[in-house]
Amino acid sequence: MEENDRYIDMDMADTIIDRPLGFSIGNRHYDIYPVTLGKSMLIQRLTANLELDSGNIKINPYMEMLRVCEEKKSDVCRILSIHTFNRKDDVLDNTKVGYRARMFEHKLSNEEIAKLFLVTLSDNVERFIKYLGIDSERPERERITSFKRSKSYSVSFGGKSIYGTLIDYACQRYGWTMDYVVWGISYANLKMLISDAVTTIELSKEDAKALRISQGGTIDADDPRNIDKIRSMFGD
Secondary structure (H helix, E strand, O other): OOHHHHHHHHHHHHHHOOOOEEEEEOOEEEEEOOOEHHHHHHHHHHHHOOOOOHHHHHHOHHHHHHHHHHHOHHHHHHHHHHHOOOOHHHHOOHHHHHHHHHHHHHHOOHHHHHHHHHHHHOOOHHHHHHHHOHHHHHHHHHHHHHHHHHOOOOOOOOOOOHHHHHHHHHHHHHOOOHHHHHHHOEHHHHHHHHHOOOOOOOOOHHHHHHHOOOOOOOOOOOOHHHHHHHHHHOOO
């Protein structure tokens, strides 16, 4: 296993078990917990007010975090405070969040806050999706789904917002309550479950032929879309 693969597998394991990242101020210990969907929505509003420069983040993310901490330290500390609470009641308790935010503002330097804030912004989901090859399956799944819909007489409604595309889907598939989807499971795990969910689309032989999907493990050499598969068979 390559070194990079090993680190990704470790990060994935940490995501699955919701492993928090800890830090200390004096003799007090705090954990940065994985965000839930509900927590991410609260943080998203606050982060928008920071006016982060995406260009600077790509060039030097730490320096951009430091700039924001120097200009809007109290706002950054409030975001960091929210990250250190794990229960819904605590996250929504403005008194608790505000008290801890002010404590961070007084006890931590801009450099320390910038490093912690940078940790909270990391999102491994897209990295996992690319590493596992889930992203490469998306176009083919969409192509097949579109084909099946074109031959179907069913009509679908809804799916206009996160209610239908994410919350309702998770509730129906796993039997969870809306409260659990929004506050109980980490947003990263929720997105990975939905992105990598096993999806089976029944196709007739005629459908497979129309879609140029190989049957019985054979590859249609006349289909230019299979050129990469053919090359890989010969080690190219």
